[in-house]
Amino acid sequence: MLKMTTTKVLRGLYLPAVIILVWIAGSWLAAWNSYIIPPPGEVLAALTKLLADGVLAKHVLVSLYRVFAGFLAAFLLAFPLGVAVGMSSRCNDYLQPTLEFIRHVPPLAAMPMLILWFGIGEWPKLLIVILATFFPIFLNTLHGVASCDVKLVEVGKSFGLSKGETFRRIVFPAALPSVLVGMRLGLGYSWRALVGAELIAASSGIGYMILDAEQLARPDVVVLGILTIGVLGSLIDGLFLRLTKLAIPWKESEEADYGRG
Template sequence: MAEAPRARRPDVAWLGRALAPWALPIALLIAWEVAARAGLANPRLLPAPSAVALAGWRTLLDGTLAANALASGQRALVGLVIGGGLGFVLGLATGLWRPVETLLDSTVQMVRNVPHLALIPLVILWFGIGESAKIFLVVLGVFFPVYINTFHGVRTVDRQLVEMAEVYGLDRRARLWRIVLPGAMPSILVGLRYALGLMWLTLIVAETISASSGLGYMTMNAREFFQTDVVILGILVYALLGKLADAATRAVERRALAWHPAWQPSGEDSR
């Protein structure tokens, strides 16, 4: 009987670690609800979380929330694949070959310092207000973090490992897959996580300016009718989607970098 509590301790510790990141958000929601019910917050300007939850349930039942979230998710995914893919390929090329770096990197750095959201009027002139404009802005937003971190990761790979691979007779392709890409992967995944944040930031701005669907469109349409609960709902859904995307990337990190000492579980976690 005395051994039973000891067997449960790892589960309790794991549950505590899993819930710890949510402690502050839950506390803020409780304080927000209490302030709203006590009349400390104007319900027209800052409705209670319960009112926002009711708005979410209402829009979920009528299909508005699901349709707009799906539209935003599709734009984000297409922009991420295109922009992230281009950033990865060009970052890999400039990191591996000095002539490519000389040819491309200076131009990329100049363009990077132009705020991509400042290009919205020009993008509308180029692409109109259709899907291409919003996807193009997302592509710009995610390209540079992936490019820079891929370039950095390739350049910081241990040169001694590369030389050792050459000594053992590995060809260029084998060195790329077995030495360079694994060594650069931590930096590449950091760039991906940063790009995901910029992806949602870019998308919400693009959808509030010119769109007929999406979460940004839903929030702007709600603002016109002073539906503050729906506006806050849209913001919270963006935050939730961003958190889910980041959690997915961290899961990929743990799996892809299981060999890396920095991603090894501690003794306490492995028990």
């Protein structure tokens, strides 16, 4: 079992290794302009410098804070609403068209409006994250609650469970895997949308760091920024997946269905 996972992890490392080798070799042989693709040495130097003076850490922490604050707020909105709409078809009738409309507007398209309303402070960024995260959590919660097997609900009825108990002991655990899938998707979306928002209007954060480096003609820092985004995104996702597996241990035996949707 352990050997299997090690082999799998190794397989996934081949392609990055090849890319890095090509990068090193190409830079060494001066196969391309070092301004367009900065050599790995320069990017490493930028990394050491920005780590040493704390600039990278500052931008990363600011971005992470925005993602988590926005994610939390979105969850607090989306989860109860998803449950309410999932449990009542009438609620669904009222809300469906409006939500469908908002769903099709990319969060970044709202950025100019948000800047107009709130200035370029923290609010537009938080709202972008909320907008990006809300729908995956809401829709997956809704789906999870609405598709709870009525046969299981009937079991609760046959044991005389109250409505609250039925929700807590049957509907909620049945919906949990779906809710977690939504949260995981939302986390990914929020990260992407945030960096976008920071590229448009910000004075801190990873997105801002990239934009600033572009204006200062520092491609090494741009590459560093992109790599940081990718690595952080993967780490967050990996961490969340771990937590998910702990939260729904019964799914392991059922052939996990993560990453759908």
